[in-house]
Amino acid sequence: MTQESPAPAVAPLRRRKGIVVLATVVAALAAFGSTTQTWLSVLLPQDAVQTPSIQVPGSDAATAVTAFALVGLAAALAASIAGTVARWIITLILMVAGAGIAWSSFAVILDPAPAAAPAIGDALGVSAPQGVSVAITPMPWVAVVAGILLIICALWILGAGRRWSAARRYEKSVRIKPATETNSNADEIDSWDSLSRGDDPTR
Structure with missing residues (x-):
């Protein structure tokens, strides 16, 4: 008789490590990507410079965001x-x-x-x-939205991560013999051993 191990329970999407981490990475990348774009458009007096407008990227306007x-x-x-334990520290870092x-x-x-x-x-x-x-x-x-989402993702990791410590391990099913079958095989082996020694196992 073959007894198969039960299929591992599938975690909901909201608690899957890959989904939560991906959302956090996307929020961080959105914040970083915004700093590569223009944040401020400065219009200078036309009689002061040849180029009357300046485009200030986020990396210059707010270096801390980068x-x-x-x-x-x-x-x-x-x-x-x-x-x-490390996940708690990482959660705090993400919130900050x-x-x-x-x-x-x-x-x-x-x-x-x-x-x-x-x-x-x-x-x-x-300057003025x-x-x-x-x-x-x-x-x-x-x-701003990306920063708020990063805080939300940190709380998400804190909640969903409590089930991440026990990683699912997929094991091969094993063939388990009933105790009666095992004992029967052992008795047959003992009987053959007795016959080989010249003893009558029926006595």
């Missing part, structure tokens, strides 16, 4: 191989990174002038000239 995004990306990848991304991006939205000042200073020689206007693109908002 750093936090890279930290979040590294932590997200580490979460896939971390143990229980997400909060840093959201706050730094929102600070640029609230007051874009300081973020644009270095680019303006390079173009005009002064008259007649300069600064327009905000949607990219800082993308970073």
Whole structure:
């Protein structure tokens, strides 16, 4: 008789490690990707420079966002191989990174002038000239949303990760003999051994 081991239970999608880690990586990449795009469009006085407009990328407008995004990306990848204790630390790192991304991006939205000042200073020689206007693109908002999502993913890892410690192991089914069959085979072997020695096992 062959007894097959029961099929391993399949975890819901919301708790699968691959899904949770992938979502966290996507959130971190979204924050990092936004910094490669234009965050601020600066319009300079036309009589001051030959090029009256400056495009300021997020990496210049909010350098902290780039750093936090890279930290979040590294932590997200580490979460896939971390143990229980390390996962708690990684979760904390992800929450700090997400909060840093959201706050730094929102600070640029609230007051874009300081973020644009270095680019303006390079173009005009002064950081706060008259007649300069600064327009905000949607990219800082993308970073804010990505930072919030990173915090949510950190909480998601904290909740779903409690079931990750016991990894599923797929084992081959084994043939298990009943105890009666095993004993019967043992008795037959003993009988043959007795006959070979000249003894009568029926006595």
